[in-house]
Amino acid sequence: MLGGIIEFLLLKQSLPIGLSLLISATVVSLIAVLIHRLFIAKTKNATELSLIIMTIGISITIRGIVGILVDKNAHPVKPFLSFSSVSLFNLVFSSQYVIVIFSTLVLAFLLYFYLKKTLSGKIMQAVSMNSLAARLFGIDVGLVQMSSFAISGFIGALAGAVIAPISFVQYDMGIMFGLKGFAACVVGGFGNNNGALIGGLIIGVAESLSAGYISSSYKDLIAFLIMILVLFVKPSGLFASKDVERI
Amino acid sequence: MKKKTFLLLLFILTMAVGIVIKNPFILNMLSMAALTVIVVTGLNLLLGFAGQISLGHAGFVALGAYISSLLSVKLGINPWVAIFVAVLASSLFGAIIGYPTLKLKSHYLAMATLAIGEIIHIVVNNYVELTGGPQGFSGMPMLSLFGFVLDNETKFYFFIWPVTFLLILLSINLVESRFGRAYKAIKSKENAAYAFGVNVHMYKVFIFTVSVFYASLAGALYAFYIGFISPSSFGLTQSIDYIVMVVIGGMGNFFGIFFTTIILSVLPNILTSIEDYWPIVNGLLLIFAMMVIPNGMKRLFSWIK
Incomplete structure (x- = not known):
């Protein structure tokens, strides 16, 4: 910002x-x-x-x-x-x-x-x-x-x-960018720049698709949903390089 | 002085304030402060005692407010039943969502809870057919107690403060029980607590559910008191405000938080001329608290055992 x-x-x-x-x-x-x-x-x-x-x-x-x-x-x-x-x-x-x-x-x-x-x-x-x-x-x-x-x-x-x-x-303007940046990192796996890049791509494409097929007012929702899903299913991210602590 | 004695004194004090002060503006302000105290007391259990952050608490307040209002307005259900169902549903939601979320730690937990709060906010804001969207939602009937309608500021004041004190008492009891000691163990050394047979994860989920219960109850009562709700009252800003109150009050300290919350929720109403500067004040307070007084106002109240 x-x-x-x-x-x-x-x-x-x-x-x-x-x-x-x-x-x-x-x-x-x-x-x-x-x-x-x-x-x-x-x-x-x-x-x-x-x-x-x-x-x-x-x-x-x-x-x-x-x-x-x-x-x-x-x-x-x-x-x-x-x-x-x-x-x-x-x-x-x-x-x-x-x-x-x-x-x-x-x-x-x-x-x-x-x-x-x-x-x-x-x-x-x-x-x-x-x-x-x-x-x-x-x-x-x-x-x-x-x-x-x-x-x-x-x-x-x-x-x-x-x-x-x-x-x-x-x-x-920064809040949403920051949050989505974080979401991209989570999806890609922390400490992994290429993963973050791909994560950002996944989130961005999913957002645009949902804006096209579902409704544009819910497009911000998609980034968070994907992030939460990844956190729940595979907290280390899709392309993890190091482990996220989990009990 | 014992905690509960002090609580009783505070209760008598607030009742006295309610009797002396007749100005509806001030009473309304204090009632709103009471609602915030409920949310923050719940958050304090989570952040102060279990050491788990939630940046989405405003979302849970919204959940309580919207579910109860929708039930009562659209389906014509009795307000009390609506509040009960809403709080139950929100707590259940909290438990379900808390189960995977609380496996995460530090900034992952912060971001996941923030995302949950944002998701609730976005849905409420965009599902216009049901929630009215940004225009807000209204038409909730007045609450009534044994045929006694809470239709003005004074009556609501005398309803909400006893409820608030009851909830504080409940949380004090919870913390001082066997449960509470487990949380102290979790907060200071999680692995050690785990080794001693504390089911760390289930304890976290439980306290998260309790704090969602507090938040949604406050939300539901707020909805029926004001009679109008809109998404702008349940955003990230409010979630951060709650965190500020817990932190400045001294995490885990009931009375520090009690006074901080009242002061911080009343001040913006009085100092309307510096409304624009309020975020800066909040931000600086957070920074200052973390750097200089990581225990907040705890020391001020250390004489209460």
Whole structure:
């Protein structure tokens, strides 16, 4: 949401699209780092429950602040490309959709490369698997957590900015995206980027199909139904790489 | 001081407030606070005692409200029977849905309950033929007790507060029973509790069902008190509000939560000029509570044993 809003504000200053995209993503990742520094790292005896509650608090605070500083209306953002549609194999796509798909693929590839091929990516995975063991090996867990906050902030902001021309920019646009993102992760299996990608695809296609065949007002329902079904039947996700604790 | 003595004192105090104050606006506000206290007391059992989060409690409130209103308006069933059936059905739903959900942990549980709440919200919002959709649903008759109709704020005040105190008493009794000790064990070390033969999962499902019972009862009473319900009163915002109240009140502490809930549900009515800032206040409260006072207002009430 922040990504989309900041991009909208920058574009209003008639900055070029590429630059405003970069600035908004960078600013958001800085904010994410700040949040980690100020709140998460400072919390004493943090349990998972308290961190969940805290991040809920942070997200409603940010929404509230943006709702007041900017406003609560939905703002249109003009598409990135000058032509509005492209046709491929007799199918016509809106140009912004192509950009969304393209940037998703690029980001997925970069993430894959980072996590599997670079040392810092491997360290991040180690911390996610067992932070205590990672610490024993001399890894600065706090720093890794901070950089993962920065990366997720960066990607989240990019996503918000890229989707903005399709969905309009609004102070509470992020909730549904966040929830469905989580649903996609659950379906695909946590800690598995390719799984999340496929999960997102499954959910998105199921939503569109249900909007077409059942009713468009229930399309949001489908994402949650699929997520709950997967959680109940196979909580580790369809393409699990690590186990979800289950009694 | 004993918990139950203090509860009795509080009860006398609220009754006195009801006798002294004649202003219907304030009485209405306090009655609404009582309904919230019921929901939050139920959530406290789940979050404070069993340590399981639910981000979908507003959905269960909606369930109680809509089922009871639909039964009474569409089928013409007596309101009390409607409330009874609605609460029973919602609790049953809670038990069924809780069984697989409570096998999950931490953020999976949070998201699953959130999804359940959202699903209820979406259905209520879109099934226009039955629920009226975003326009809301009305036409519920007034509740009456032995031929005594609860048709104004004062009467409802004197009905809802005793009910609330009864429910708090019930939850105190539950926590101090053999059950309650099992939950303390589950919260502090789940594996150890399991090893000592506590059927962790069934205990969790049971407490979840109880908290759904509280939520749906509050929802049903709310529906018949206001006579109008709409999906906007049962969204994610409300679910988060309930969490805020439990957390600030000090998870597991009945009286901290009691006062926090009353304050947090009355304040927005008084400070209408800062309505826009309310989400920020709520958010900051949550962050502050988690960072500085993870036990909430527990210490303030530590003299009550």
